[in-house]
Amino acid sequence: MRGEPLEMPVKQGSGIRKSGKVFGQGQKTAKMVRVGLYARVSTQDQQTLPMQNRAMREYAARRGWTIAMQVKEVGSGAAQRQRREELLEAARRREIDVVVVWRLDRWGRSVTDLLATLQELEHLGVGFVSLTEALDLTTPVGRAMAALLAVFAEFEREILSERVRAGLAHARQNGRRLGRPITAALHANQVHKLHRSGVSKSEISRRLSIGRTSVRRILAAQPKQK
Numbered sequence: 001m002r003g004e005p006l007e008m009p010v011k012q013g014s015g016i017r018k019s020g021k022v023f024g025q026g027q028k029t030a031k032m033v034r035v036g037l038y039a040r041v042s043t044q045d046q047q048t049l050p051m052q053n054r055a056m057r058e059y060a061a062r063r064g065w066t067i068a069m070q071v072k073e074v075g076s077g078a079a080q081r082q083r084r085e086e087l088l089e090a091a092r093r094r095e096i097d098v099v100v101v102w103r104l105d106r107w108g109r110s111v112t113d114l115l116a117t118l119q120e121l122e123h124l125g126v127g128f129v130s131l132t133e134a135l136d137l138t139t140p141v142g143r144a145m146a147a148l149l150a151v152f153a154e155f156e157r158e159i160l161s162e163r164v165r166a167g168l169a170h171a172r173q174n175g176r177r178l179g180r181p182i183t184a185a186l187h188a189n190q191v192h193k194l195h196r197s198g199v200s201k202s203e204i205s206r207r208l209s210i211g212r213t214s215v216r217r218i219l220a221a222q223p224k225q226k
Contacts, residue, residue: 034068035060036087036096040106041074049074052102055131060100068096081109088117091126098127098138191218 037060039052049072060067069090073083084107090096099121101107107130108114118137121128127138187208194204201219205212 033063033065033098034096035063035065035098035100036069036071036090037067038071038084038087038099038101038107039073040081040084040101043074046074052106055102056100059129059131065098084117088120091121091124094124096126098129100129100131102130103132104130104135188218191215195219 037053037056039049039056041049041052053070053072057067069087071083071087073081075081087096087099091099099107104114108117118128122137127136129136129138187210190208191204194207195201199207201212201215204215208215
């Protein structure tokens with residue numbers, strides 16, 4: 001006797017209770033990303049400051065990031081970036097997750113300085129984004145670009161070292177004496193001799209081509225010879 005055909009069970013989508021797990025692991029809630037914004041202008045170019053801030057704030061809003069700190073700095077290119085150090089201190093205290101700048105030269109004084117700070121941020125687990133160069137170290141592509149910066153930094157150090165060596169060689173060829181200059185202390189006997197003969201300190205300084213401060217120091221440190 002032929003058996004009755006088996007009925008395949010019908011899956012009821014609505015009957016499956018969602019467990020809230022993916023591949024056996026609980027779903028993680030989205031982490032709030034705290035961002036620190038760094039804007040910097042020279043003393044002659046302060047009109048670009050609002051533009052930098054607006055661009056960075058709009059970018060953070062598009063990424064859904066929370067602005068935890070905003071730093072503005074005004075100074076020359078060679079000046080120490082003190083406000084930048086405040087932002088780095090916040091990163092070291094784990095108070096921010098990402099640093100955003102408008103352009104790389106706003107952040108780094110040189111390629112070497114730029115690389116050193118980026119390496120520190122990477123070590124701290126803090127991301128870095130530069131809007132103008134579209135550099136985003138929170139992505140694998142961005143981290144690969146950072147590796148290229150290391151190559152450029154090494155190149156910069158080699159160029160500077162080569163220039164120093166070339167300058168020293170040129171100085172030797174022209175008969176220039178290299179090394180530390182002769183110290184004023186070597187003129188001590190002459191200083192005392194001239195001073196005993198009644199020559200003024202300013203005149204001693206002029207005759208021996210040493211600073212008046214050095215003359216006063218020599219006379220104060222050593223007793224006069226009888």
